[in-house]
Amino acid sequence: MYELKDRELIFVFTGPDGSGRKTVADSVGATLGLKKVLSYATRDPRPGEVDGQDYHFISMDLYEQMESQNEFLESVTINNNKYGLREYDIEHSFANNGCIYLIMNRDGAEILKQTYGDHVIRLFIYADRATVEKRQRDLGLSEEVIANHLSHYDYDIAYQSECEHAFENYDLAHTVFEISNTLEGYLDRNLVEKD
Numbered sequence: 001m002y003e004l005k006d007r008e009l010i011f012v013f014t015g016p017d018g019s020g021r022k023t024v025a026d027s028v029g030a031t032l033g034l035k036k037v038l039s040y041a042t043r044d045p046r047p048g049e050v051d052g053q054d055y056h057f058i059s060m061d062l063y064e065q066m067e068s069q070n071e072f073l074e075s076v077t078i079n080n081n082k083y084g085l086r087e088y089d090i091e092h093s094f095a096n097n098g099c100i101y102l103i104m105n106r107d108g109a110e111i112l113k114q115t116y117g118d119h120v121i122r123l124f125i126y127a128d129r130a131t132v133e134k135r136q137r138d139l140g141l142s143e144e145v146i147a148n149h150l151s152h153y154d155y156d157i158a159y160q161s162e163c164e165h166a167f168e169n170y171d172l173a174h175t176v177f178e179i180s181n182t183l184e185g186y187l188d189r190n191l192v193e194k195d
């Protein structure tokens, strides 16, 4: 019989916009039964996005109120929208689930790493510029949003060398398989033989 050791991990999926972080993360999360911690966002949900599933979508007023109460572990402004992770959500999920996952840009991933150190495993997901551009266009994102994302593609890509693991994402099933195998290694190390 096995029981979980007291070793909580945060798997952070990061990389350029459009590389497939959310898609890959949710598939790996479902495969391994990991709990997702959502950020709060002030932008409007896109078609198909669901409050409480993709983000906690909240008004700017509420966001600023939470911010003034120091509720966010970290917060960014992108294209006049704010995104942040509530510290309580992390601590709470961390304590109750053992291993959690979330999706962050480079800056957020770095703050998490600095805050939680060895508990944070950064999984860098990437594809070439033309591919991420096409995926975002196929998804129906506006040209303005795509151009904004691409303007920091090189900055995002350069974070690969600092992440614990990197995976190119072209064949989705293959990417999910590779990452699931890698994370199982971490989860197995959390198991101790009881008797």
Ligand SMILES: Nc1nc2c(ncn2[C@@H]2O[C@H](COP(=O)(O)OP(=O)(O)O)[C@@H](O)[C@H]2O)c(=O)[nH]1
Pocket (backbone or CB within 6 Å): 017, 039, 040, 043, 074, 075, 076, 078, 083, 084, 085, 103, 104, 105, 107, 108, 109, 145
């Ligand atoms: N630092 C930080 N980045 C975040 C947070 N939540 C989401 N992001 C990232 O901020 C960017 C938001 O841009 P957006 O165009 O809305 O992308 P999307 O939400 O991934 O489709 C994405 O790269 C997200 O991964 C957060 O709480 N903190």
Ligand SMILES: Nc1ncnc2c1ncn2[C@@H]1O[C@H](COP(=O)(O)OP(=O)(O)O)[C@@H](O)[C@H]1O
Pocket (backbone or CB within 6 Å): 015, 016, 017, 018, 019, 020, 021, 022, 023, 024, 135, 136, 139, 169, 170, 171, 172, 173, 175
């Ligand atoms: N390996 C892949 N092959 C083809 N399309 C993909 C692949 N991975 C993700 N996608 C698609 O690319 C788009 C962007 O993926 P998404 O997960 O939203 O990226 P990110 O979270 O990195 O911005 C989505 O429409 C998704 O279905």
